[in-house]
Amino acid sequence: MKKKVAVVYGGYSSEHDISVKSGQYVASVIDRRLFDVFLVHISRKAWLVDDKYPVDRGDFSFYLQGEKIKFDVALVLIHGTPGEDGILQSYFQLVGVPYVSCSPLASVLTFNKYYCNHYLYGLGIRIAESIILRKGDEIDKEDIVSRLGLPVFVKPNAGGSSFGTTKVKEKIQLELAIQAARAESEEVIIEKFVPGKEITVGVVRRNGVATALTPCEIRSKKEFFDYDSKYNPDLNEEIIPAQIPVDKLKEAMRLSERIYSYLNCRGIVRIDYILREDGQFYFLELNSIPGMTEASIVPKMLRHDKIDITKLYTDLIHEALEG
Numbered sequence: 001m002k003k004k005v006a007v008v009y010g011g012y013s014s015e016h017d018i019s020v021k022s023g024q025y026v027a028s029v030i031d032r033r034l035f036d037v038f039l040v041h042i043s044r045k046a047w048l049v050d051d052k053y054p055v056d057r058g059d060f061s062f063y064l065q066g067e068k069i070k071f072d073v074a075l076v077l078i079h080g081t082p083g084e085d086g087i088l089q090s091y092f093q094l095v096g097v098p099y100v101s102c103s104p105l106a107s108v109l110t111f112n113k114y115y116c117n118h119y120l121y122g123l124g125i126r127i128a129e130s131i132i133l134r135k136g137d138e139i140d141k142e143d144i145v146s147r148l149g150l151p152v153f154v155k156p157n158a159g160g161s162s163f164g165t166t167k168v169k170e171k172i173q174l175e176l177a178i179q180a181a182r183a184e185s186e187e188v189i190i191e192k193f194v195p196g197k198e199i200t201v202g203v204v205r206r207n208g209v210a211t212a213l214t215p216c217e218i219r220s221k222k223e224f225f226d227y228d229s230k231y232n233p234d235l236n237e238e239i240i241p242a243q244i245p246v247d248k249l250k251e252a253m254r255l256s257e258r259i260y261s262y263l264n265c266r267g268i269v270r271i272d273y274i275l276r277e278d279g280q281f282y283f284l285e286l287n288s289i290p291g292m293t294e295a296s297i298v299p300k301m302l303r304h305d306k307i308d309i310t311k312l313y314t315d316l317i318h319e320a321l322e323g
Contacts, residue, residue, distance in 0.1 A: 002034060003034075005072065008083070008088065009023025009041060010043050015163070021293040026075060026077055038071070060074070084107060084110075084287075085108060088101075102267060106266070110263060110286045112158055144190055148191070150171065164184035194274045197217055197242070203256050204268045212260075213298070214301055216239065218239075248275065255281055259271055269288050270297065
């Protein structure tokens with residue numbers, strides 16, 4: 001009998017619409033000869049299978065024509081909460097449903113940019129100097145500028161797709177930038193600007209081993225790789241392989257595999273860096289549930305590396321089922 005696969009998408013954050021597209025694309029590439037595939041749309045209003053059948057959250061099941069259907073495995077494609085922050089993974093562990101995604105601990109850590117960066121810094125990974133503002137903290141613009149200089153990046157500490165992220169060039173812009181970030185997350189991270197090339201690397205566990213994909217260089221036609229740049233091909237170039245020396249391509253791949261292992265990741269992730277002119281990689285963030293639309297960077301990397309995405313998801317599903 002075919003295993004029943006739930007492709008879970010949507011979520012409660014500003015990234016909802018991108019997650020829907022990721023979920024629909026991934027559902028389209030799963031091998032239907034091996035699996036029965038169901039789309040599970042999670043929103044604040046409801047959890048629905050195929051946008052019509054309510055999910056019983058007590059055991060992650062639903063009724064179809066009077067028959068109770070219980071899922072064998074879940075693919076988590078929710079960017080932002082409650083997928084990328086580990087909440088859904090914890091739920092699946094409680095109800096005993098295997099899933100394709102990072103563990104709750106890895107998800108919580110990677111979703112919190114400040115803590116993740118400083119954890120990795122303790123393991124020898126270079127990061128940009130930063131300041132965190134928590135709820136209720138006063139904004140001391142003089143202190144921020146004296147410590148980090150200008151420009152700086154102001155970001156939600158928990159969030160993705162560059163929602164609420166601003167590159168601040170003048171002190172007077174700080175307050176509005178912090179307000180925009182706080183609209184996405186209670187905590188705000190302010191990072192020192194690191195000039196250089198933006199490099200991103202996909203990593204997936206294959207046959208039990210963390211395996212990096214060919215690095216991609218991102219060239220945004222805007223100030224940085226913001227939301228518009230990410231989802232408007234006219235505003236950016238995504239170059240695979242990245243136009244950097246071969247030894248740096250290999251270094252980025254080995255570094256990404258180390259970080260994947262340090263954080264005990266599972267499934268497919270994407271890791272972002274800045275490569276400075278002096279040849280040093282600076283870690284920016286790890287996306288534990290990266291965009292997986294047909295036009296997203298990781299699928300482009302898979303196509304470049306001639307990795308069959310259908311076979312890859314078959315392997316990931318079997319790995320989750322085997323525990």
